[in-house]
Amino acid sequence: MQVEVTVNGQAKSADVEPRTLLVHFLRDELGLTGTNVGCDTSSCGACTVHIGGESVKSCTVLAVQARGEDITTIEGMASDGVLHPMQQAFMECHGLQCGYCTPGMVMAATSLLSENPSPTEADVREGLEGNLCRCTGYHNIVKAVLQASGGQS
Amino acid sequence: MTVMGTPRLRKEDPKLLTGENKFVDDIHVPGELWMGMVRSPMAHARVTSVDTSVAAGMDGVHAVYTGAELNDMGLWAAPLPCAWPVTDDMVNPPHYPVAAEEVHHVGEIVAVVLADTRYGAVDAAEVVEVEYEPLPVVPSIAAARDGDAVAHSDLDSNKAYHWPLIPDPDALEAAFASATHTIKAEFEQQRLIPAAMEPRGVLAVPSPAGGDVTLYSATQVPHILKVMIAATTGLSESKLRIVAPAVGGGFGAKLNVNPDELLSVTLANKLGRAIRWTETRSEAAFSTHQGRGQLQTIELAADGDGKLTGVRVHLDADMGAYMMLITPGVPLLGSFLYTGVYDVPAFGFTCDGYFTNLTPTDAYRGAGRPEASYAIERAMDLLANEVGVGPDEIRRRNYLAGGGHFENLETASTLVFDSGHYSPNLDAALELSGYDQLRAEQAKRRADGDTKHLGIGLCTYVEICGLAPSRALGGLNYGAGGWEHATVRFLPTGKVEVVSGSTPHGQGHETAWSMIVADKLGVDPDDVTVLHSDTAISPLGLDTYGSRSLSVGGVAIAVACDKVIDKAREIAAHQLEANPDDLDFEAGTFAVKGSPDKTMPIQAVAFGAFTAHDLPDGMEPNLQEQVTWDPPNFAFPFGSHVAVVEVDEETGGVELLDYTAIDDCGNQVNPLIVEGQVHGGIVQGVAQALWEGASYDADGNCRNPSLLDYLVPSAAEVPNMKLGSTTTPSTSNPLGVKGVGEAGTIGSAAAVINAVCDALSPMGITDMPMPASPATVWNAIQQAKNNNENGGGQ
Ligand code: FES
Numbered sequence A: 001m002q003v004e005v006t007v008n009g010q011a012k013s014a015d016v017e018p019r020t021l022l023v024h025f026l027r028d029e030l031g032l033t034g035t036n037v038g039c040d041t042s043s044c045g046a047c048t049v050h051i052g053g054e055s056v057k058s059c060t061v062l063a064v065q066a067r068g069e070d071i072t073t074i075e076g077m078a079s080d081g082v083l084h085p086m087q088q089a090f091m092e093c094h095g096l097q098c099g100y101c102t103p104g105m106v107m108a109a110t111s112l113l114s115e116n117p118s119p120t121e122a123d124v125r126e127g128l129e130g131n132l133c134r135c136t137g138y139h140n141i142v143k144a145v146l147q148a149s150g151g152q153s
Numbered sequence B: 001m002t003v004m005g006t007p008r009l010r011k012e013d014p015k016l017l018t019g020e021n022k023f024v025d026d027i028h029v030p031g032e033l034w035m036g037m038v039r040s041p042m043a044h045a046r047v048t049s050v051d052t053s054v055a056a057g058m059d060g061v062h063a064v065y066t067g068a069e070l071n072d073m074g075l076w077a078a079p080l081p082c083a084w085p086v087t088d089d090m091v092n093p094p095h096y097p098v099a100a101e102e103v104h105h106v107g108e109i110v111a112v113v114l115a116d117t118r119y120g121a122v123d124a125a126e127v128v129e130v131e132y133e134p135l136p137v138v139p140s141i142a143a144a145r146d147g148d149a150v151a152h153s154d155l156d157s158n159k160a161y162h163w164p165l166i167p168d169p170d171a172l173e174a175a176f177a178s179a180t181h182t183i184k185a186e187f188e189q190q191r192l193i194p195a196a197m198e199p200r201g202v203l204a205v206p207s208p209a210g211g212d213v214t215l216y217s218a219t220q221v222p223h224i225l226k227v228m229i230a231a232t233t234g235l236s237e238s239k240l241r242i243v244a245p246a247v248g249g250g251f252g253a254k255l256n257v258n259p260d261e262l263l264s265v266t267l268a269n270k271l272g273r274a275i276r277w278t279e280t281r282s283e284a285a286f287s288t289h290q291g292r293g294q295l296q297t298i299e300l301a302a303d304g305d306g307k308l309t310g311v312r313v314h315l316d317a318d319m320g321a322y323m324m325l326i327t328p329g330v331p332l333l334g335s336f337l338y339t340g341v342y343d344v345p346a347f348g349f350t351c352d353g354y355f356t357n358l359t360p361t362d363a364y365r366g367a368g369r370p371e372a373s374y375a376i377e378r379a380m381d382l383l384a385n386e387v388g389v390g391p392d393e394i395r396r397r398n399y400l401a402g403g404g405h406f407e408n409l410e411t412a413s414t415l416v417f418d419s420g421h422y423s424p425n426l427d428a429a430l431e432l433s434g435y436d437q438l439r440a441e442q443a444k445r446r447a448d449g450d451t452k453h454l455g456i457g458l459c460t461y462v463e464i465c466g467l468a469p470s471r472a473l474g475g476l477n478y479g480a481g482g483w484e485h486a487t488v489r490f491l492p493t494g495k496v497e498v499v500s501g502s503t504p505h506g507q508g509h510e511t512a513w514s515m516i517v518a519d520k521l522g523v524d525p526d527d528v529t530v531l532h533s534d535t536a537i538s539p540l541g542l543d544t545y546g547s548r549s550l551s552v553g554g555v556a557i558a559v560a561c562d563k564v565i566d567k568a569r570e571i572a573a574h575q576l577e578a579n580p581d582d583l584d585f586e587a588g589t590f591a592v593k594g595s596p597d598k599t600m601p602i603q604a605v606a607f608g609a610f611t612a613h614d615l616p617d618g619m620e621p622n623l624q625e626q627v628t629w630d631p632p633n634f635a636f637p638f639g640s641h642v643a644v645v646e647v648d649e650e651t652g653g654v655e656l657l658d659y660t661a662i663d664d665c666g667n668q669v670n671p672l673i674v675e676g677q678v679h680g681g682i683v684q685g686v687a688q689a690l691w692e693g694a695s696y697d698a699d700g701n702c703r704n705p706s707l708l709d710y711l712v713p714s715a716a717e718v719p720n721m722k723l724g725s726t727t728t729p730s731t732s733n734p735l736g737v738k739g740v741g742e743a744g745t746i747g748s749a750a751a752v753i754n755a756v757c758d759a760l761s762p763m764g765i766t767d768m769p770m771p772a773s774p775a776t777v778w779n780a781i782q783q784a785k786n787n788n789e790n791g792g793g794q
């Protein structure tokens, strides 16, 4: 089936099996491999992207369900070689180690701030509950999100 | 200029933050085939038939192979390797990538399909029909030790080995015979699923002309893998190139030699097509080894003051179904640390390894050492109760003080700790945690009859890292050395290129190595490029595990820099017409003593070495040096952790309220990276204490293979952590560094369970199995209440 979407501002289309997950469509068909896969039970959030500005685990959506949608992936966050403020905050706070959870974390965190621009530490921890990181113990991820919000870090 | 010791943002980050980095599953080549695994649903069974006809006839399926067919194809020169035969008579059943006759754990591969697409490989694997004849299952260590079933039907016992370390048996006997206090405790180290966020995966690419294969693997050990693939397949090492691209965490789970790696290489070589596979998360519970899996018995002997006189330990260790690369050695890595940081005159350790019909075990963050630290640190709390002193006091009374010196501390387990100064480290942890206020708050809650019990747990751990002096490994029957290789070269333009045999997967090697080189050579860290993780670029190396990267690989780089400076000094002296001994080298510039205008920056020396127009007679052109560093001793980092928990008497729920860690990893290169390692390590140990554990039923099925049921913590479950450090430089290497990758994990499980037991001590609770889930804690509380009521009625 033909799937047409807008990804990071560009029109894209590909012919895929109806059962193709959005995450595999992005990775295998469009070559946008920044979005990762960490599980098969919608538990880890490594695959988080924005659809219409809201964060969605792209392993929970079929590519065909995303037809016509406006999708942003991690590749669309930095512009002209300048990191998005959330990416910059992750870097400054050492909020990543292996970096595998990081694209999903950055996408989930930016969406969290768009819903709640001034979160508390507890808000951030609750808000990122669906994203797992095995490396950082979350301490510096939480710090990064608070820093990006302009709040205390 | 001093770069070492200052926090510095990581070079690695921009590529990882933008999705530019390539993990294995991100790399594609034309014509690649997807491998799908047909896995056994039974833990122990005879394979009576495998029907591949339906799968083979499906559209897009290229081939289907059974274990017997693969054996007949002559792909294997030897079974999967175990590099650590811990005793001469260790039992090691042959283990081939695909089982042909008998399966020994759920998830063992019985057939392999090759298909055009990711989904097609899964579809085809599902329709391969396999018939099994069930055999008796050994689903636990206790069953392996005490039951009748045998995990391998051609063996008559499940026992794989017996390994003793009893330096002075008579002294040990005497210590227990004359003790005032003795403690005996049993603990279970449950099996853990490592769960690096990137699943393992492979892509094997044959050269178009045939004969050579490049394997991209999500591995911690490309160099070891290369040797082992050559040994098991008979392919020449010179035909193999192993690349570890971006690797998304390892924690030990990616240091093995796995069936998928051997299958992809041999099939790619045979078919002339690229072969790929990526494990699914739920599959990883079977396709990647697990950690821990031990029953521990620890006994302490002490005098009337609680001063230890002897420690005796026995382990029953779960090997799982097969010996993987270092399976049998993992429990023994902890053997030397069961006396902790304490001055113990007499020590004895024995370990029995057993086969079960479960996923094989092998290294997981800490590998043997968190288990050791847990046992001794839990037992020290029991001794404190017995003697009637606080947990801090019992530790202070026993710390190794080395007769007032803090280097070269001899221990009863025969090792000599490079350096350690434990009391001030504990003081710092108690102070930062607000220990006295916490005790006051605890007393108040107890007086008020609060049902939310506050618990405070301590742990002073020691870790053995910097694996390893090659001779020491030889003494332990390990099949390789413990050195690391480095090349440091100046490029003609004055930039520096470092080639390291150490292989990162999140630790920030590129940043850290650049900082070491910057300090040594007086160059900008941004002018240093670090090459690694590709055996074509870095042919010599022994990779990353056991917190060895800095204390072995980083030191190799520092020593190579010294050699570069030595050569540069000769060239500069020649060109400045001075004696080499009369040159100072500072901040990247050679200067003739007493003639401040006669100077030469090292970049100019490097260019001169490149043009070779005017070198001393007989000197080779170019400025580059290689070093293979073999450490003279291990390094022994240590630290004190304080966990604060709240246990709800009504629900059994445990909340981690606060966590303090003062770690001492010797001199630090990048404190930012050190803290990150400690944070992550602490949470992995806390997770063992409170949430994680691979659970198996009587048939050997894992009940919780997916991330829905296996409770890797999220940000919502853990608090911020308070970290600090003390610095006791290592005497094992010229940088004075130790290692910190496993430290957090080694300290934290004991600290948390000590805190839970401390919270519930007024009820008479002295132990709590891991993971201390609400149900487990609630049951323990009910049992304690019943005991107390019954006791009260008598
Ligand atoms: S891959 Fe989507 S939640 Fe894990």
Ligand code: FES
Binding pocket: A095, A096, A097, A098, A099, A100, A101, A102, A132, A133, A134, A135, A136, B197, B248, B249, B506
């Ligand atoms: S940085 Fe490795 S999983 Fe988060």
